[in-house]
Amino acid sequence: MSPRNSTELLNSKMGRRSFLKMGALTSVGAVAVCSASEPIVKATPQQLKEAYPGSKKVKTICTHCSVGCGIIAEVKDGVWVRQEVAQEHPVSLGGHCCKGADLIDKVRSTNRLRYPTVKKDGVWERIGWDEALDSVSAQIQALQKKYGPDSIMMLGSAKVSNEQSYYIRKFAAFMGTNNIDHQARI
Template sequence: MSANTYEALNAKVGRRSFMKMAAVATAFGVTSSFASTPATRAATEEEIKNPFPGSKMVKSICTACSVGCGVIAEVQNGVWVRQEVAQDHPVSLGGHCCKGADMIDMVRSEVRVKHPMVKKDGQWKRISWDEALNGIASKLEDLRQKDGPDSVMFLGSAKFNNEQAYYYRKFAAMFGTNNIDHQARI
């Protein structure tokens, strides 16, 4: 390989130049040659009509942020296999952001925490829900006894409905603090 060829391969391409090259490549049909590889096949009529036999559609709410968009999850044998946008949902009006469109991947992730965990001796260890709740309650009580109730802040959720927000505020007041907020984005 000549020095000029090597320099040409290692030349930095700016975003604008890359976009121009991509437009030229698309205009000349470069991408269509990659799309017609024998690695894919056309779906059968049955696969298009019913890709997950025996599945059921479950209406749910996207949990990515506090807006509350509608999601229709297709569930087969207790596993979320596909999702669609809830076209009739009053909040999302048939649309999703990129986070909502990717919700299924978050739910099915192998690294998602599904159980209470505690770090002991540098290692994460699974604990029971009772052990987790008792640990949190005892830590809150220790903080209130040692440093007073204002040493704690309660952070609510913008997904709370009116009644949930009311009870959460009452809980903070019962604890003895006015330190309460939430993370509303709308």
Template sequence: MTLRRVRESETLRSSPVETLNPLMDRRKFLKSAGVGLGVGAAGSLVPNPIFREASAAAVEAPKLAQYKTICTKCAVGCGLIGEVKDGVWVSQEPWFEHPINQGSLCAKGAAARSAVISDKRLRYPMKLSGGKWQRISWDQGMSEISAKLLELRKKYGPDALHINFSAHFSNEHGYGIRKWAGMWGTNNVDFQARI
């Protein structure tokens, strides 16, 4: 067997062409593909009973009463629209026409509803007893807190108590706390936003 060096172009010209279908060459294949695409495109124009135009089912919006109100989380007085269903505040919307905030709310205002209606909110007094929280009555809670406060006041004086109230309190809550502190005899009152 003799080996000889050939150029690449000679190899390509002299090698036999292998096809999967000897009855169809490249030209017949391209013609068939063009006909198939044309038939497919024309077939898409024919209405098909299997497919129909998409449509949404009619959904009736819940009946919500809307109340324009003022956010009580600070003294600015931003407006919001509270949406109420069956006496329960279910959502809130921006009040775009309000002259102060024109629909925008800070984080506290945006969370105003969740401060009132939340699964995490306590709805009754709790007492830590034996490492576990136990529900107690309102009367028991008020009695125990009152007795402890009077004991501290008698032992250390009225200024031993410092009252720091949360930004989740409304202006009215803050006013009430300040009045109570004055009645108690202390000036040790502060607000979370100042700290």
């Protein structure tokens, strides 16, 4: 059976909601792999009952792309501590992709970049924002001086809004180039 026929068969036997739920289960598997560096411990009966006493659940949406899947963010003392799938969300219907499945990692990951760093003699060092911006702008200017304005390009993102896209476009024009694209197209 060709892949095309397989897809047609799948679509004929599986509704959108079921398919999205299957996607959510697949995402959970991906999360387990992504979080392999964190120890997995057995929850206590109290944790199973109420892991974060006094927390509140906030309905929000994933910001990783313009689909806008539903996320339930559990917040305790102003800190996002856990997330759940928003089963009744009108867009995602209880499913989301692997990016949204671990959206919380965006804020709690130990790999999160919290400040500018630069590699000096093979070692990453923290630097200030002024130094970072001066360094980047100096390198852009040097490139454009040597190779012309089209030696640089700007990439958008699935995470930026219409307004941010507008600013990126304006900034590219300001820099004298039409080299602009969306990261998803590459």
